[in-house]
Amino acid sequence: MNIVVLVKQVPDSGADRSLRPDDNTVDRGSAGNVINEMDEYAIEEALKVREAHGGEVTVLTMGPDRASESIRKALSMGPDRAVHVLDDALHGSCAVATSKVLAAALGRLGADLVICGAESTDGRVQVLPHMIAERLGVAALTGARRLAVDGATLTVERQTEEGYEVVTASTPAVVSVWDTINEPRYPSFKGIMAAKKKPVQTLSLADLGIAGSEVGFDGATSTVLEHTRRPPRSGGTKVTDEGSGGVRLVEFLATEKFV
Amino acid sequence: MSEVLVVVEATREFGVKKVSLELLTLARELGTPAAVVLGGTGVAQALAGKLGEYGAVRIYAAEGAEIDDYLVAPKATVLADLIARVRPATVLLASSQEGKEIAARLAVKLDNGILTDVVALDADGTATQVAFAGSTIVKSKVSKGLPLVTVRPNSLTPTPAAATPTVEQLAVTVGDADKLARVVQRVAEQQGSRPELTEASVVVSGGRGVGNADNFKLVEELADLLGGAVGASRAAVDSGFYPHQFQVGQTGKTVSPQLYVALGISGAIQHRAGMQTSKTIVAVNKDAEAPIFELADYGVIGDLFKVVPQAAEEIRKRR
Ligand SMILES: Cc1cc2nc3c(=O)[nH]c(=O)nc-3n(C[C@H](O)[C@H](O)[C@H](O)COP(=O)(O)OP(=O)(O)OC[C@H]3O[C@@H](n4cnc5c(N)ncnc54)[C@H](O)[C@@H]3O)c2cc1C
Numbered sequence: 001m002n003i004v005v006l007v008k009q010v011p012d013s014g015a016d017r018s019l020r021p022d023d024n025t026v027d028r029g030s031a032g033n034v035i036n037e038m039d040e041y042a043i044e045e046a047l048k049v050r051e052a053h054g055g056e057v058t059v060l061t062m063g064p065d066r067a068s069e070s071i072r073k074a075l076s077m078g079p080d081r082a083v084h085v086l087d088d089a090l091h092g093s094c095a096v097a098t099s100k101v102l103a104a105a106l107g108r109l110g111a112d113l114v115i116c117g118a119e120s121t122d123g124r125v126q127v128l129p130h131m132i133a134e135r136l137g138v139a140a141l142t143g144a145r146r147l148a149v150d151g152a153t154l155t156v157e158r159q160t161e162e163g164y165e166v167v168t169a170s171t172p173a174v175v176s177v178w179d180t181i182n183e184p185r186y187p188s189f190k191g192i193m194a195a196k197k198k199p200v201q202t203l204s205l206a207d208l209g210i211a212g213s214e215v216g217f218d219g220a221t222s223t224v225l226e227h228t229r230r231p232p233r234s235g236g237t238k239v240t241d242e243g244s245g246g247v248r249l250v251e252f253l254a255t256e257k258f259v
Numbered sequence: 260m261s262e263v264l265v266v267v268e269a270t271r272e273f274g275v276k277k278v279s280l281e282l283l284t285l286a287r288e289l290g291t292p293a294a295v296v297l298g299g300t301g302v303a304q305a306l307a308g309k310l311g312e313y314g315a316v317r318i319y320a321a322e323g324a325e326i327d328d329y330l331v332a333p334k335a336t337v338l339a340d341l342i343a344r345v346r347p348a349t350v351l352l353a354s355s356q357e358g359k360e361i362a363a364r365l366a367v368k369l370d371n372g373i374l375t376d377v378v379a380l381d382a383d384g385t386a387t388q389v390a391f392a393g394s395t396i397v398k399s400k401v402s403k404g405l406p407l408v409t410v411r412p413n414s415l416t417p418t419p420a421a422a423t424p425t426v427e428q429l430a431v432t433v434g435d436a437d438k439l440a441r442v443v444q445r446v447a448e449q450q451g452s453r454p455e456l457t458e459a460s461v462v463v464s465g466g467r468g469v470g471n472a473d474n475f476k477l478v479e480e481l482a483d484l485l486g487g488a489v490g491a492s493r494a495a496v497d498s499g500f501y502p503h504q505f506q507v508g509q510t511g512k513t514v515s516p517q518l519y520v521a522l523g524i525s526g527a528i529q530h531r532a533g534m535q536t537s538k539t540i541v542a543v544n545k546d547a548e549a550p551i552f553e554l555a556d557y558g559v560i561g562d563l564f565k566v567v568p569q570a571a572e573e574i575r576k577r578r
């Protein structure tokens with residue numbers, strides 16, 4: 001099975017993150033950058049499918065130069081190769097344009113199964129899997145907490161607000177995974193060494209037949225007008241329980257009309 | 260005035276979700292509110308009363324197995340056709356998984372911009388979003404096509420404004436490409452009478468400090484006394500104290516209730532990401548240095564096993 005995992009490099013969600021003052025895009029320069037956490041689960045799931053059914057796992061990333069750090073990290077977990085869509089014209093791309101680029105790259109790779117994270121921690125938009133599936137005309141099984149592969153039939157269990165549902169589709173398909181699906185492996189020393197030699201192909205927009213005007217700021221379908229830092233919340237009253245903490249808590253709730 | 264389409268979400272048990280009533284309330288400020296109901300046969304009839312109560316002047320209904328038996332693709336197709344026909348001023352959806360997914364497909368079909376997790380929307384289409392764990396406020400706009408916006412639950416207060424909606428049944432003509440992801444089973448898991456986590460106006464959450472699954476009864480008891488939903492930190496979920504669908508934070512649900520109560524939760528940045536915009540925050544933690552106190556409007560430094568039962572008792576007394 002030809003499996004492609006979508007991996008995005010994002011600013012570390014544990015650090016202070018911000019938008020750039022000059023052009024309102026995510027500041028990918030200052031914060032420490034990491035693989036989007038949910039994508040590590042996607043990589044793990046892809047490796048499991050490969051282990052059970054054979055085939056190849058390709059990592060696909062669209063991002064600036066330094067996204068190559070995350071590509072190497074991803075490869076050290078075990079995928080076979082990577083494709084990096086890199087082009088200066090991509091800076092400022094909206095989700096709609098990003099999906100166009102990733103779909104074009106996936107078309108070239110001829111994936112049977114695309115696995116990605118359910119959402120990224122920077123934008124938290126949760127839209128890419130369906131956008132890509134819509135463009136490729138394939139099924140999207142999103143938010144999987146369990147994936148079973150039986151020949152060309154995929155069965156996914158997904159959490160819903162009322163419980164869960166079981167959904168099936170045939171390959172080719174896009175599956176997005178939630179962090180309950182598995183426990184991602186740590187790269188071994190051997191894996192890290194091997195990753196250095198794995199092939200990483202770089203593709204430009206021209207390679208994908210996409211004009212610069214279709215992406216980036218020129219092609220953006222939405223615009224950030226401005227951003228401001230929200231003043232941090234300040235702590236309020238703090239009391240130490242000396243036997244009446246519960247009562248005092250309720251007194252506070254009563255003044256706020258919650259009781 | 261142009262129509263503003265509100266894509267309705269409902270649950271089998273409770274009917275129209277609160278967020279959809281919030282969307283209708285918002286739609287009334289932006290144009291003529293029209294609800295779109297997509298689901299199994301008879302669903303529009305069942306929801307019409309409530310939708311009218313909140314001002315829906317028209318209900319567009321697309322019903323049947325062709326819609327209900329698949330993931331969102333058929334819904335997006337029906338909506339795209341409707342949008343092409345009625346040319347609404349704005350399309351509003353809930354910022355739920357389903358709302359975002361329908362919007363995602365619509366954006367591609369219409370080559371239209373999309374804004375998610377919006378907390379306010381002006382008449383000129385300027386949207387307010389909260390980014391990066393609540394630390395940044397962003398103003399943004401769709402620059403290509405109509406405002407296609409998913410709105411976060413609890414962003415505004417739903418207010419009734421009675422209307423008598425006319426119901427228009429839409430023809431459902433979806434192709435094979437929309438029927439690729441088939442739902443073969445839906446399993447309801449008992450939630451009891453508690454409100455849905457993202458919609459609740461009160462959320463009581465427990466963390467690792469709660470100690471074990473059994474002790475979560477304490478959290479549930481306080482939630483029930485306050486008419487709220489139960490949430491959990493990731494550490495509590497990972498330790499098996501409470502199911503994953505109740506996780507609040509970066510990799511869980513984002514909640515923005517009137518009141519958030521954190522019990523035995525340290526307040527790590529990833530947890531804050533999901534609750535930072537709550538109106539009032541209350542915390543009980545035995546560690547005076549716990550970061551949760553930096554954002555708590557009222558904090559009790561103490562053992563939750565003493566403080567919470569006493570608080571529960573006090574609430575009962577005051578009834
Ligand atoms: C990429 C990423 C994503 C993450 N996503 C999330 C997420 O979505 N949601 C989330 O919550 N976390 C998330 N985390 C984890 C987060 O960093 C913290 O580890 C987690 O929130 C800690 O949970 P906790 O506060 O329950 O546990 P702890 O940090 O262990 O805190 C327990 C607290 O309980 C207090 N306590 C103990 N006993 C008592 C008692 N008897 N009475 C009163 N207080 C007591 C302690 O003083 C302590 O402050 C994420 C982490 C990463 C790296």
Ligand SMILES: Nc1ncnc2c1ncn2[C@@H]1O[C@H](COP(=O)(O)O)[C@@H](O)[C@H]1O
Binds near residue numbers: 119
């Ligand atoms: N620039 C990108 N390159 C590769 N994959 C991406 C990119 N952006 C998003 N993705 C994938 O799409 C998933 C959902 O992202 P999002 O819709 O942005 O929340 C992520 O978890 C990634 O797997």
